[in-house]
Amino acid sequence: MPTGDGKHKNLLLGFDKPSDYGKNTLYAAQTIGRTAGRIAKVQADHVLELNHELIPSGNFLDVTNTPYDFRGGQNLSSAISQNDGFDGAWVVNSKAGEAIVILTDEESGDQLRIFSERQGVVIYMMNSLEDGVYFARDNGLVGKA
Template sequence: MVVVKTNFGETNGQEVSLYKITNKNQTSISVLSYAATWQNFEVVEDGVKRSLIERFDNLNDYIKTPYEVGKTIGRVAGRITKAHFSINDVGYQLQPNDGANIIHSGDYGLQSQNFDSIVDSDNSVLFTHTVNGEDGFPGVLKVKIRYTLNDDDEVAITYSARTNHDTLFNPSCHVYFNLGESNIRQQQLRINSKHFLDMNAEKLPTGKMLAVTNAYDFKNFKKIGQGLKQLKPLDKFEFDDAYVVRDKAATLKSDKRAIDFYTDRNGLVIFTANPIDQQKASTHDYSSIAMELMTLPDAINHADFGETILNAGQKVSYTNKFKYRKLD
């Protein structure tokens, strides 16, 4: 295993570092100190390099993209209704950035921060950052994010944190996958889930968990394009939905390769998008699918959605895993 560090640019007078971890199979991941971003996931098949995730080659594109490509989003991923929550009957009003609501913890979330970084071992990189009250969240929160690549072609992202004040913690990686030579619509998705969240017009959970049926049913492998086609009678043109999952959450595959998704939390948000070409995005010509492993969105406002409260003095750690497999 080898880790190589290079300069990827500069933001606000700070150097942004890129780290490339390569294993014995010549599989590699590249990660950035800016937003603790997953910048590339590259495999070698029959001597040919293939990138499996959406990416940019310059820092400015990462800074300006509204799609949060590959970034760590948090301290809480997803939306919080009315940008408001309570812990132990104490209410907290956050700064809205999505109408009256807040998404991905606001404009100063982890996705806009440049992390301190070190090579932690011969196959991992550790990013650290401290946030202190940004966007109205209570508490000084010390965050650690570790990316690891092993010789089994499995990527692990571990999120750890501790705080001096009761607060929230539910980060994720906003990584977009595209495994095939063909359009994302031809790739097949299986989600190990029987339920997904009912959403209102603001893409906020209503509190109901619905049985997966028709367009939303990915219990068996189904082409993403078929699911999108099934959405049309509902007057919907994209997936932006949260599934209730556990452990092995999902598998995405093309004809030649697959990625298995694992999590120790209970949620998977899928989002079909085209972060690279806005014109194609406007015609629903999607280039990739985001697979965000997390506790279910807006959990703080729904008692049965999972725990996202991090109490003062407590330490918590979550791990998401992404395993590449070449198909025969």
């Protein structure tokens, strides 16, 4: 989305809260846009261990000294490059009134804060587009990740 200064913020945010799911509803937030110059902070001490099909084993893995440690904030581009992307479930330290995920634009200081009292957040960040894969929003033109 263009801003008054002609720059594009590239943010799409959506929420899912079907009322018929009852009290166990999971809420989904999605952002799409550039990762350069963005800092991610995730309030989580553990991620779920996943098997080769990305199915959780039930074991918690400590994020300390791993690419999955976003507690102090990490540059997204750097983290994605070091780990070849992310596709996992963080076990969050959720507290009422505190954000579990914070995305910050280093240039503007703008932030997206996600609040939840749920115990987990699934995060997917791809490293690059495969040849021949295009975003639908670009009408088949080459997409930029």
